[in-house]
Amino acid sequence: MKKNIITRIVEKKITTCIIGLGYVGLPLLQLMSEKKFKVIGLDVKTEQIEKAKNGGLRATLNPNEALKDVDIIIICVPTPVDENHRPDLCYVRKACQTIAKHLKDGVMVILESTVAPGTTEEIVMALLENSGLLAGKDFYVAYCPERVDPGNPSWTVENIPRVVAGITKESTDIAFSFYQNVLKGKIIKMSTPRAAEAVKIVENAFRDVNIAFVNELAKSFDKIDIDITEVLTGAATKPFGFLPHFPGCGVGGHCIAVDPYYLIEKAEKAGFSHKFLKLAREINDSMPEYTVQKLICGLNHVGKSVKNSVIAVLGLAYKGGVSDTRESPAFAIINQLKGLGANPKIFDPYVQDKSTVKTLGEAIKNTDCIVIVTNHPEFLDISPQKLLDNGVKVVIDGRNILNKKEIQNLGLVYMGIGR
Numbered sequence: 571m572k573k574n575i576i577t578r579i580v581e582k583k584i585t586t587c588i589i590g591l592g593y594v595g596l597p598l599l600q601l602m603s604e605k606k607f608k609v610i611g612l613d614v615k616t617e618q619i620e621k622a623k624n625g626g627l628r629a630t631l632n633p634n635e636a637l638k639d640v641d642i643i644i645i646c647v648p649t650p651v652d653e654n655h656r657p658d659l660c661y662v663r664k665a666c667q668t669i670a671k672h673l674k675d676g677v678m679v680i681l682e683s684t685v686a687p688g689t690t691e692e693i694v695m696a697l698l699e700n701s702g703l704l705a706g707k708d709f710y711v712a713y714c715p716e717r718v719d720p721g722n723p724s725w726t727v728e729n730i731p732r733v734v735a736g737i738t739k740e741s742t743d744i745a746f747s748f749y750q751n752v753l754k755g756k757i758i759k760m761s762t763p764r765a766a767e768a769v770k771i772v773e774n775a776f777r778d779v780n781i782a783f784v785n786e787l788a789k790s791f792d793k794i795d796i797d798i799t800e801v802l803t804g805a806a807t808k809p810f811g812f813l814p815h816f817p818g819c820g821v822g823g824h825c826i827a828v829d830p831y832y833l834i835e836k837a838e839k840a841g842f843s844h845k846f847l848k849l850a851r852e853i854n855d856s857m858p859e860y861t862v863q864k865l866i867c868g869l870n871h872v873g874k875s876v877k878n879s880v881i882a883v884l885g886l887a888y889k890g891g892v893s894d895t896r897e898s899p900a901f902a903i904i905n906q907l908k909g910l911g912a913n914p915k916i917f918d919p920y921v922q923d924k925s926t927v928k929t930l931g932e933a934i935k936n937t938d939c940i941v942i943v944t945n946h947p948e949f950l951d952i953s954p955q956k957l958l959d960n961g962v963k964v965v966i967d968g969r970n971i972l973n974k975k976e977i978q979n980l981g982l983v984y985m986g987i988g989r
């Protein structure tokens with residue numbers, strides 16, 4: 571069986587189904603289709619199916635169609651947290667329940683979604699064995715964390731290195747062979763699925779704690795009149811042992827702001843408390859309020875209150891160049907401003923449906939204060955003169971992207987995050 575499926579992978583004679591056609595599954599579906607693999611996408615949302623079909627890809631809402639005669643099933647569904655930051659595996663469970671109804675001998679099931687270490691062996695396997703088949707004996711199971719970085723032109727689903735591990739050596743070998751034949755990036759075998767699950771969580775928790783580090787520095791440096799961007803640029807001249815991260819008005823997105831909670835909960839259940847990870851989350855989640863405090867202070871400098879000012883929030887997306895607003899700090903900032911009696915104009919060129927004005931011009935026209943929440947390229951060259959001409963008095967730069975000196979030289983109040 572192993573030689574058969576690996577031979578068929580090499581000969582591109584396998585049929586693959588990708589469950590979940592979001593920012594992870596859709597690029598993989600596109601890539602496999604371009605490489606002439608027989609592949610079909612399965613999703614529960616019509617708009618995702620339409621999006622795939624409009625790109626000339628095979629996709630369906632119907633599991634019977636998607637899982638008929640399939641050899642390899644890749645699960646790429648979301649793994650969010652709920653409002654109490656508790657991990658939510660409902661999409662993974664649903665996908666496994668669907669698969670179990672169609673699972674046949676010799677099929678390889680690979681989970682790509684970010685999960686707590688142990689999930690593949692303790693939850694996914696059991697759900698799939700509801701098919702009546704035995705994992706590792708009748709069918710194969712592996713874990714290969716996704717590493718998609720939305721908007722990154724250099725690192726794509728095709729060339730990003732990947733780690734992979736199966737529940738048995740055979741499962742590992744088959745999954746390894748699959749990715750080696752589909753992708754170009756280096757594929758590294760790990761000893762167990764839980765090691766591979768831990769790799770992904772560690773990568774993103776690493777980023778979260780480093781961002782929290784510079785966010786705490788920003789609060790400290792604001793008190794002692796040090797420009798953190800200058801200090802980080804200086805520290806980055808050290809060619810080893812330092813990796814620059816940057817402070818801002820908050821940490822959003824479905825990865826960095828979410829993944830640490832999967833390890834926090836898993837460790838808690840095992841009797842360990844991740845004080846450091848929790849503190850990092852607390853610091854990063856405090857940045858929207860810190861930004862609003864700076865806005866209040868900035869308006870005070872010009873004798874105005876939040877309630878009696880026209881404020882424009884620039885950016886809703888969680889990071890520059892994308893339209894994804896999940897976990898974006900923009901919403902906390904907007905809610906706090908509304909709580910203070912403001913009715914802010916909102917403009918994000920990538921999120922028109924949630925913007926209250928349609929152009930940057932409208933956003934700054936007759937506005938007292940702008941607050942930059944997202945480092946969209948469109949905001950990088952906002953002209954200080956234009957701000958002045960439109961009556962802007964206060965600039966809150968939540969991503970430290972504007973020219974502080976130029977803005978201050980025109981007599982406007984500039985407040986960055988740590989600068």
Ligand code: SAJ
Pocket residue numbers: 716717718719720773774777781814815816817818819820821822823824825826827888889890
């Ligand atoms: N952010 C900061 N300071 C930083 C970097 C980011 O405040 O120095 C904020 C961003 O504004 C954003 C949030 O953190 O609100 C997340 O930014 P991100 O650049 O980490 O973007 P993501 O969430 O798309 O992270 C993805 C991740 N990829 C995967 O999980 C597969 C992450 O592992 C990558 O490191 C990251 O892209 C990347 O390198 O861009």
